[in-house]
């Protein structure tokens with residue numbers, strides 16, 4: 001048994017950064033990988049957000065078809081939010097499909113995998129608080145068997161951000177950035193060690209490892225990684241931080257080389273991100289904008305609301321919803337991560353909200369207003385594009401998604417808390433997600449050294465399923481891109497498509513209780529989101 005397909009995920013990787021690093025000699029292995037394989041830009045879903053994007057990559061489906069839209073799930077009735085779990089994925093994944101077809105599958109550090117699906121293979125989920133990691137792994141006892149690996153550190157592997165206690169704007173000097181970057185370098189080695197151990201011990205036909213330090217470093221260290229987007233580095237400590245960032249990528253390159261060497265030349269290796277990245281300087285205070293337009297009203301209590309500590313755990317994310325006057329609010333944004341707006345609908349004719357018959361006109365007017373809004377400092381539009389729910393969340397699970405989703409001109413994030421300014425400016429350039437991620441592949445039947453046109457993140461799952469020798473399920477929206485294969489490869493081994501099956505047989509035990517996080521554990525996860533600037 002050997003690894004047939006190795007998927008290496010680099011969260012947030014963009015050729016904008018990687019090309020420069022290859023040019024500077026920081027990533028020589030990646031350079032040779034691309035020279036011997038296929039390279040493409042890869043367009044992600046809207047919004048370009050980690051959990052729905054990886055879930056789309058793993059399922060080949062759009063968010064409305066698999067059910068994950070955000071880091072959080074909004075309970076429409078109560079307007080409370082909770083963290084999403086693997087039970088929110090109403091769809092097969094590449095891992096469950098492989099397992100159902102008698103192939104072993106291993107998934108390391110992927111989101112949306114907690115609680116772990118009971119597949120033939122290994123699962124160590126990502127985004128799990130360290131105390132829950134032991135119960136989160138599959139098969140049972142897996143974590144105990146990993147603890148003897150040299151350098152294994154459960155807290156670092158999982159989400160114990162208490163180790164760092166940095167915030168997005170909080171890293172003021174080298175003394176704070178340095179250990180944080182080195183932690184992420186160690187974490188990637190930790191994941192690599194687990195991959196190596198499991199692959200040597202009992203390889204899986206489909207093996208997938210996600211390295212997420214790329215995303216983290218680009219969020220906080222964009223100005224050091226690409227000073228040309230910000231300002232020239234001045235002090236010694238700034239140059240030192242840049243050197244540490246480059247060292248992270250140099251070590252990551254070494255990990256990629258060792259992974260490819262371990263699986264050997266007969267393995268098809270796919271290297272992808274979940275979205276791209278770019279610089280950002282601002283945040284748009286969406287709920288304050290809605291208030292100015294008369295769509296939203298804060299309650300009288302909002303002025304005196306203690307925004308810190310009044311609520312525990314994940315409830316804090318949507319704490320502003322406690323501050324809204326629901327008798328006068330027609331639209332609101334629930335989470336800063338979604339860049340989405342919900343419209344309150346008056347379904348029975350007697351409740352506050354927009355009457356059903358006015359919904360279309362109301363929404364069109366809001367789109368026009370959003371596109372016309374100008375940044376008071378620059379006179380430039382704030383919102384580049386507004387997506388309707390039907391455009392980006394069509395599918396059986398789309399009805400809990402936001403009514404509107406924004407793409408901001410600055411590529412930045414929204415803020416959901418009240419503010420006197422519509423647009424706030426960051427003290428320094430930060431990194432934020434963009435639509436174009438990376439795709440690269442090298443393997444036995446693949447073309448060598450070619451750059452092809454843009455692919456979709458939805459193409460990855462069908463490609464993996466095809467590489468495993470399985471028929472591509474009709475539910476997968478993407479295609480197997482023939483242009484990545486050598487001439488004749490498709491003729492020898494054509495893509496087999498099978499009709500969409502009846503409701504998906506998930507590999508999750510639907511009746512099993514979802515482990516409940518206590519507020520303290522939720523706080524650990526939130527801490528990580530806060531650190532990246534997602535949550536306020």
Ligand SMILES: [Zn+2]
Pocket residue numbers: 011012049050051215274275
């Ligand atoms: Zn991501």
